[in-house]
Amino acid sequence: MERGGPAAGGSVCMCQTVFPAHANHRGELGAGQLLKWMDATACLAAEKHAGVSCVTASMDDIQFEEAARVGQIITIKAKVNRAFKTSMEVGIKVTVQDVLTNVEKMVSVAYATYVAKPVGAGKVLSTEDHLEYTLAIERRRIRLGYEQVFQNLMQESNKEGDYCEEDTVSTELTHVQSIELVQPPHANHHGNTFGGQIMAWMETVASISASRLCRSYPILKSVNMFKFWGPSVVGDRLVFNAIVNNTFQNSVEVGVRVEAYNCEEWIKDQARHINSAFLIFKAVNDKGELLTFPRIKPTTKDGMRRYRGAIARRRIRLARYCWIKIWTHEEGDVLSLKVEMQVKIPSHLAFSLLSDFTLRQQWDKHFLTCEVLQAVNEDEKIYYVTSPPITGHKPRDFVILVSQRQPCKPSEPYVVAVKSVTLMSMPPSSEYCRSEVLCAGFQIYSDCNSSCTVCYFNQVTSGVMPYLAANLTGSSKSIEDTALECIKFLELKGRRY
Numbered sequence: 001m002e003r004g005g006p007a008a009g010g011s012v013c014m015c016q017t018v019f020p021a022h023a024n025h026r027g028e029l030g031a032g033q034l035l036k037w038m039d040a041t042a043c044l045a046a047e048k049h050a051g052v053s054c055v056t057a058s059m060d061d062i063q064f065e066e067a068a069r070v071g072q073i074i075t076i077k078a079k080v081n082r083a084f085k086t087s088m089e090v091g092i093k094v095t096v097q098d099v100l101t102n103v104e105k106m107v108s109v110a111y112a113t114y115v116a117k118p119v120g121a122g123k124v125l126s127t128e129d130h131l132e133y134t135l136a137i138e139r140r141r142i143r144l145g146y147e148q149v150f151q152n153l154m155q156e157s158n159k160e161g162d163y164c165e166e167d168t169v170s171t172e173l174t175h176v177q178s179i180e181l182v183q184p185p186h187a188n189h190h191g192n193t194f195g196g197q198i199m200a201w202m203e204t205v206a207s208i209s210a211s212r213l214c215r216s217y218p219i220l221k222s223v224n225m226f227k228f229w230g231p232s233v234v235g236d237r238l239v240f241n242a243i244v245n246n247t248f249q250n251s252v253e254v255g256v257r258v259e260a261y262n263c264e265e266w267i268k269d270q271a272r273h274i275n276s277a278f279l280i281f282k283a284v285n286d287k288g289e290l291l292t293f294p295r296i297k298p299t300t301k302d303g304m305r306r307y308r309g310a311i312a313r314r315r316i317r318l319a320r321y322c323w324i325k326i327w328t329h330e331e332g333d334v335l336s337l338k339v340e341m342q343v344k345i346p347s348h349l350a351f352s353l354l355s356d357f358t359l360r361q362q363w364d365k366h367f368l369t370c371e372v373l374q375a376v377n378e379d380e381k382i383y384y385v386t387s388p389p390i391t392g393h394k395p396r397d398f399v400i401l402v403s404q405r406q407p408c409k410p411s412e413p414y415v416v417a418v419k420s421v422t423l424m425s426m427p428p429s430s431e432y433c434r435s436e437v438l439c440a441g442f443q444i445y446s447d448c449n450s451s452c453t454v455c456y457f458n459q460v461t462s463g464v465m466p467y468l469a470a471n472l473t474g475s476s477k478s479i480e481d482t483a484l485e486c487i488k489f490l491e492l493k494g495r496r497y
Contacts, residue, residue, distance in 0.1 A: 010080030011048070012045040014040075016076075018073070019070065031219075032199065032200030032204055038094060039194065040196055041076040042090040042092050045078035053189075053190055054115060057114060057227075062222060066105045072099065074095075075094070075096075079091050095107060170299050171296050171299060174254075174296070178204070180201055182233065186234070193232040193233065193236070202277060203220055206281070216291055218283045219281060219283060220281055223279055225313075227277070239261070241256070246310035246314075250290040254278070254279045255306055258276065278313060337458045337479075339483050340455050340456075341456070341486060346450060347444045349494045354454070363482070369386045379405065380404075384397065384426055393433065397429075397434055400419065402416065403417045414444040415444075418441045438459040440459065
């Protein structure tokens, strides 16, 4: 693996040729090996930014789009997107290039959270405290709506009666346990186990579990809810328990739980839960055709809970990964939302269509009316927008300033920025609830001459959380539906130019 040359703070690029030792029986790069490389590259970026050692706290859901084969070149770019007091988000982009054709394809885009290990004297947080602090924001967001909505989804799946006793396989037949001893090559110079190594071990045990249903070699397609709840060190025994939670025609969800023991804990059977995740696999035959997984039968109360939970998580996955990806971050009483869309029109056309807010009513149902109040200059306009009422609430209205900026360099995006302003000629009225846009807008990146990536950003206060909670947890698809309508609108209008 080669490290790229000097880059901006917190940015690292690594390249690796896929050799037979990295590949499976099909000659494809093993998912576990790729996860190790991704974690190592992201950790280097985090440490370059922080100037101290860092450890993995969590990985956002990872989706694998392409497989790399022996002889091809994997490029992994990692960059610190945002740093907080004790943690930072690192974006990871993985591409594969065929050296013969020079064709490059996207393998995966992922986001990871790393925490810095403090150095020097003085009172500092332990590694466990740092991990808890990092995960606190995510747990708080989840508590705002996820638990109740998740239970509702599980109850809905129970009412649907999709569980059938006929032609099923007991989940107990898919249970696999593996034990690994953490040795120095598995850890960093502080003795903490590499997060990527744990990911690779988890992928191995989960793959074995899935293979017991399909009598083939499963292919990892995505990793969901990957969290590190605590550290492990050299000398620990790591126990990996994997079991199939549910199957869905051509895919299977495997849950993996990782527990750690030191020598004393091993004797006393006192486990430390350090990690868990859900891995989704598919399987193909020799012709490359997708195989069908048999239905499974939960045999315990906990098995039924996991069976229902898999159905709920699948609904969330289906909503999140079509042409749209959604990320959230909460800090204080401000929720930041990012929606990324792939659109098949040139970036300059998308910019022209998205910067004219009078057209937004054609694709955004949250815009009831929109009129231009004032043209400040060629690149800035003030709009008055009304939104339809939600049950139990008044309709909302906004006075917003929309600014548009074209890129100065080819690598820079087009920008459409939005924020609320005060206009004396348009004071609040009793008919509407005057609302505020803290910071919102679009960034439009050119992918090629005929396609672009549209990123929508919005910062909202906690008062808007009731409107978004269901969207973020999967019971409602308002965000996804709006994004899909935006894509349809842009591509339809784009074809007319």
